[in-house]
Amino acid sequence: MTEPQTQPATQTAPARQGEPLLSVRDLEKHFPVTKGLFQRQVGAVKAVDGISFDVYKGETLGLVGESGCGKSTTGRLVTRLLEPTGGQVMFEGQDITHMSQGRLRPLRRDMQMIFQDPYSSLNPRHTVGAIVGAPFRIQGVQTENGVKKAVQDLLELVGLNPEHYNRYPHEFSGGQRQRIGIARTLALKPKLIIADEPVSALDVSIQAQVVNLLEDLQNELDLTYVVIAHDLSVVRHISDRVAVMYLGKIVEIAERKSLYATPMHPYTNALLSAVPVPDPRGRAGRERIRLTGDVPSPLNPPPACRFHTRCWKAQEICKKVEPPLAELASGHRVACHFPENAPGAPEAPATGKDEPVNA
């Protein structure tokens, strides 16, 4: 890890030197909502509404938020499984925002995706060998000692028995299936892996295995990850930097340590404070921030700061002016008019709410 360096506030994440591997600017995805016989458009779900971030080589960026915040859509936009409505996606300096699928194809080798559900993302009629070997065939890659050897090497790499080459997915447990999915992802030696909830469908003890595997592979193969997850503890464990999303926007992005130790956005504070802590003795003394209500519908998000409807610090300005994502500490950017834990700035008036307890 390199030390954070100060850079102009117009650029995201100055944490790493050199060109970012993936660079996203003002990315938007609006899903039209249609009605009636003639499919007249009556509105749009602003699933992703203008987000920017960079991912540097070798790092892990965590993307967290609750359901409907647009984190999964972001993953699909970046890998171009969805067509962006606006903005720009740059991969290794190339603009891939609207690149044709034909020209995109060679790039797909470098950019792979891991999915949440290890049950539905593997074709039950194909053997593990066929599944993991498929990328070689699709991309027409020549392997040194044949596809079979290459697949067996991959199986070994992810901790599966290479002799299980001819077995079918149903013969494996959930954790093993997720390993198969990871092996398939690794087949073409990608540079960037987008993992969408890679462990949330797994049992606790298996989650830890897969998290460790992802970390080992990163060190061994020099991978770069974008990990999309709702579980803040998992994200903290594997990420170098973390972006928090709310209703299609990034509200806070920072180095892992900085984000978890001094969360500035009220929403981040609330999220962290809501995570149940496995420490029964501490529960009596713990003061929590309790958000009321649910996340508003992305079809009709609140104006200006989207969090103002649930925020205890919200004032008039929050309903009128959208706060910019500003760098308040080195590498720590927040979109809030009244941030918490902001260095130098006087503490904004927190109306009768206690500070969250964070270790």
Next chain:
Amino acid sequence: MSPFLDVKDLKIHFPTDDGLVRSVDGVTFGLERGKTLGIVGESGSGKSVTSLGILGLHKGRGANISGEIWLDGEELVGASQEHVRGLRGKKMAMIFQDPLSAMHPFYTVGDQIVEAYRIHNKVTKAVARKHAIDMLGRVGIPEPGRRVDSYPHEFSGGMRQRAMIAMALSCDPELLIADEPTTALDVTVQAQILDLMRDLQREFDSALIIITHDLGVVAELSDDILVMYGGKCIEYGSADDIFYRPEHPYTWGLLGSMPRLDREPTERLLPIKGSPPSLINVPPGCAFHPRCPYTERTGDKARTEAPALAETEGGHLVRCHMSPAERRDLWENEIKPVLETP
């Protein structure tokens, strides 16, 4: 005096074409009014079947159930189905994991609460409807008078779970079982629901069983905790016992697998090797032995002989071949230091 809910050596076995599935294979615990028991386990540990068994809802014809379930001095395993049905919803109620699939899609939320209330209370529809609105208000649903006529799909996830809780509490049950009540919810909504359950339990003074895979959720609510593995209770004790003095290697494994926000991040998680066993093919001897790092310490015993659930001190029960002293030594000197490194 025996506790309000007293479960003794409960076993629920399902004969299938592939062999006998021992979903629950010897579970014992007691629970008082106003107290909360957390049942923790991974998929296939038998935690959900245990709760369904208490309500007499373990499905599948030909399920063999044995042992004893005493609820407020009444034995339920040997009781008639009709008698247990009369207690369901009235004396004991249940909250399920996914409130969207657990509520009937064709009836309004109000109708479903009214139905639950009128099974056990001979009142008119109008009275029951007033009660339903009152219950919806008590679980924090805004504008209950209007929302009572909504269908489940018109509610958000958190609101649906609140409505589910309102339905379960409509007849003021003395035992409430919540099966993964917050797993399908977002973390901020989960916090709201956990608060709500804590408050309502205090208000209704009911006994609460919360079933989950999430040790954090258990720690938030539980007085006592029961850890299940392969259909068996492998450790049972107070929340303090389980979190600060755990003695079973599986419990250690669970604690080590879990990344925690309240501690400095460890370099690596400490997972349990292998996968949870399928209930058709539970390993012989100690069910955990293929995944246990300490199997060799007890020689062949782990493979051949099933350990008994034995009390180590003051109500703390552990099912392990290692001696209590050995386990405590391992925890203090090997496990705890690694888990709690700053």
Next chain:
Amino acid sequence: MLLFVVSIATFAIFFLVPRLAGMSADDLASRYVGKAANAQVIHDTAIRLGFNDPVIVQYGRFVKGIFTGVDRNYGPGIEHCPAPCLGYSYVSQNPVLPDILNRLPITLSLALGAAVVWVIFGVATGVVSALRRGSFFDRLSMGIALAGVSLPIFFTGIVSLAIFRDQLGLVGDVADWVPFSEDPLTWANNLILPWVTLAFLYAAGYARLTRAGMLETMSEDYIRTARAKGLAERVVVLKHGLRATLTPVLTMFGLDLGLLLGGAVLTESTFSLPGIGKYAVDAISNNDLPQVMGVTLIAAAFIILANLIVDLLYAVVDPRVRLA
């Protein structure tokens, strides 16, 4: 939407049916004037009836007939055929529509009566089979159901006629149609065999559909919730289980009934019931194009109407549909 489909159907019927029959204008006219007429008379008739006009003009006349009625020059005089006019039969020279409408009560009695029988028996059998899966009753009823869907009507119909009417004399003569308004008992007595025969075919399908749906529904989470409330099993099954199962059954029922109202061809032929189905068969064997077109149009209208009703009912049954 509905009108659009009907007009498409009309159009297709009008242009396709004569083509398929492969008759020239003179061939058509000859069917009106009889075999004895010479070629000149036939040709004149063809011109008078407009058979030589461009097809599109004839189609216009046909559609106009449906909406406003038309005047027809028969030679002996001009006759007005009031809207909706589906033309005249070649053979009987009668207007088609009144003929069809006269037969409608027979088809209606047959279809509705059979529908009541098959829904009750089919759904009930399906529910009981699902609840006692693997039992003797389940295997027996599913075996019978398999036979039901496999055996053709003309087989089950004739066998049942031979047994119940000819051997046992239990039922009246089916072919003697007595309207319900005149004598309900005889009406029912005469129709019971066709009902049962037709219902046997359909009940089998409904039993299988209900059984499959019920098995799925009863393993849903909300059924477990209903039991957890302490509901009696009967209420769980009927109010919670069957309600959700009936949605796909309802869809199928609408389609089947619509189809049958257009004529239960095999049943009516087998039992010599003078309904719309029998009418259609006769029309086809006589090459009576106006009759064929008329029957097809009416049948299409019934099917479309039934679909519409099913769609509306769907929204009543399943509140989730109302939003969309």
